[in-house]
Amino acid sequence: MELLRNNSKQISxxxxxxxxxxxxxxxxxxxxxxxxxxxxxDGLVFGLLARQAGFSVTEAVLFSFLVNAASSQFATLGFISQGVAGFPILISTMLLNARQILYGLSLGPHFRDIPIWKLMGAAWMLNDETYALKSTYLSQGKKTSLPFYCGAGVVDLMIWTLSTLIGAAFGTLISEPQKYGLDFAYIATFIGFLAINLKSTFYVKTALVASSLACLGYHLNGVTLSVILGTFSAVIMGVIFDER
Structure with missing residues (x-):
């Protein structure tokens, strides 16, 4: 009888x-x-560049839908365009996405009671945009919400995949995207993320240190080292110094 009451309460x-x-x-x-x-x-440009790199429309769309990591997708296209394939692409994209480990470590403590199979789905939808939104949501003292996270992730993934489809389908109509400044769209998105988070002197200092080391990394060894130095320097700043 007690078991029946407990089940009824759970259903209720x-x-x-x-x-x-x-x-x-x-x-x-x-x-x-x-x-x-x-x-x-960004999605339109990726679809366009993917077609120019030899991808079919279906391949470009599946790439965006399954990988869902714009930076590594653009990097992969760069490698393919230069005739590079296999192991170098795997290593470089893994290093580019190393920041995802930090994202997971940051959000993980808030999702300890969530079943692992649900976390796997959430991890698939974790990217820069959804992390920025979710971390801001939690920093405001709001209760952890997997439905909130999934709502953001599903919409972001749908728009990213759909824009890739449109770019891939009509990409052949634009032979030189750089001519229209479309190659800067991805960079502009991250500048927007940065701008809305410069809330204190500490954030400004962190941004300056990270950007300086990212530029140094780019000068020494291109995009991969740039991302690694920029990301980890910002993390170290957050660990060592107090936010003021």
């Missing part, structure tokens, strides 16, 4: 939680929308 709680979960999902979808739409140009 799930029914009561359903509207709140839906509300959180829609809230995440709504809040990511401006950022995801800003990344539409």
């Amino acid at each position: 709680d799930q029914i009561m939680d359903a509207p709140d979960k839906k509300k959180q999902f829609l809230l995440g979808a709504k809040q990511i929308l401006p950022v995801a739409l800003a990344g539409t140009i």
